[in-house]
Amino acid sequence: MITFLLTAVILSVLIFAGYRVNMYLYLRGAVGSSTRSISSLVEAFPNSSSNEETRAEQDYGMRYVRSAFLIATVFIIIVGAGLALILLMALY
Numbered sequence: 001m002i003t004f005l006l007t008a009v010i011l012s013v014l015i016f017a018g019y020r021v022n023m024y025l026y027l028r029g030a031v032g033s034s035t036r037s038i039s040s041l042v043e044a045f046p047n048s049s050s051n052e053e054t055r056a057e058q059d060y061g062m063r064y065v066r067s068a069f070l071i072a073t074v075f076i077i078i079v080g081a082g083l084a085l086i087l088l089m090a091l092y
Contacts, residue, residue, distance in 0.1 A: 003092060007085065014081050021073065030066045 003089070006088065010081065010085065014077065018074070018077065025066075025070065030069065
């Protein structure tokens with residue numbers, strides 16, 4: 001029974017931590033739409049189409065980097081939680 005409660009508490013903490021990390025990344029602009037930044041680039045450089053295309057391509061590439069960072073973070077959290085549970089089960 002204690003093992004179940006401990007697992008439930010650990011999972012709850014991990015879910016809450018994941019939520020907080022997701023909200024932090026969302027506020028920093030790592031997750032979500034980036035249409036605002038592209039529209040601001042159009043306003044900043046109205047006569048220069050080559051700059052718009054270059055910056056839009058860079059922003060499009062950053063979307064992949066942000067997604068990869070998010071996936072890597074989730075993977076590390078899952079592996080860490082699994083190792084912690086294995087360690088706790090071994091010590092119990």
